[in-house]
Amino acid sequence: MQDPNHPEKFVPRGAIAFFVLLVAIGLVIWFGIYFLMLSRI
Amino acid sequence: MIDKFERNVIITAFCLSGLFIFSLLYAMGARKADVTECLPYDKSYETARVNQVDKSTYQIFYVARMWNFEPAIAYIPVGSEVDLFVTSLDVVHGFNIYNKNVNLMGVPGGVAKTTIRFDQPGVYKVVCHEFCGTGHQNMQAEIIVNFPKK
Numbered sequence: 001m002q003d004p005n006h007p008e009k010f011v012p013r014g015a016i017a018f019f020v021l022l023v024a025i026g027l028v029i030w031f032g033i034y035f036l037m038l039s040r041i
Numbered sequence: 042m043i044d045k046f047e048r049n050v051i052i053t054a055f056c057l058s059g060l061f062i063f064s065l066l067y068a069m070g071a072r073k074a075d076v077t078e079c080l081p082y083d084k085s086y087e088t089a090r091v092n093q094v095d096k097s098t099y100q101i102f103y104v105a106r107m108w109n110f111e112p113a114i115a116y117i118p119v120g121s122e123v124d125l126f127v128t129s130l131d132v133v134h135g136f137n138i139y140n141k142n143v144n145l146m147g148v149p150g151g152v153a154k155t156t157i158r159f160d161q162p163g164v165y166k167v168v169c170h171e172f173c174g175t176g177h178q179n180m181q182a183e184i185i186v187n188f189p190k191k
Contacts, residue, residue, distance in 0.1 A: 019050065
């Protein structure tokens with residue numbers, strides 16, 4: 001059982017990885033369309 | 042006190058928003074990506090025609106209807122800047138030039154305008170990309186660049 005005076009340090013690694021992946025994929029899609037648009041000007 | 046993960050997410054969101062806004066301003070300013078305009082409508086837009094404004098500037102007035110564009114073929118010299126005006130006589134039509142940065146809507150009672158430059162010779166297909174009825178898939182036109190003017 002956890003000691004309330006010494007709480008365990010929790011790092012949401014899964015949430016961080018998900019967020020980073022989400023941002024990375026978003027950037028790839030957004031800039032993919034963006035540079036396609038620039039190449040067609 | 043804000044949680045450090047929450048703070049990092051907020052900072053990231055602001056940085057990304059700034060990056061997107063800067064990219065859009067760069068495209069519009071330095072690269073001159075044109076933003077579509079909607080013009081006040083009058084009957085003169087219902088006549089399809091190609092006008093030469095000066096040596097390298099043209100205007101094409103497109104009229105969309107079920108299921109064709111007029112003019113069906115437009116001849117433009119290479120290196121020309123072309124103002125495109127699109128309207129519709131019946132239902133809503135799409136106006137997309139394949140491999141160019143043009144994506145307009147032909148709306149009855151409305152005029153969409155954009156400007157485009159043709160630096161490469163070729164045949165540029167114009168297609169309707171808004172479903173407009175049973176002949177939609179055959180609704181297309183061509184802009185022929187670098188052919189002799191007819």
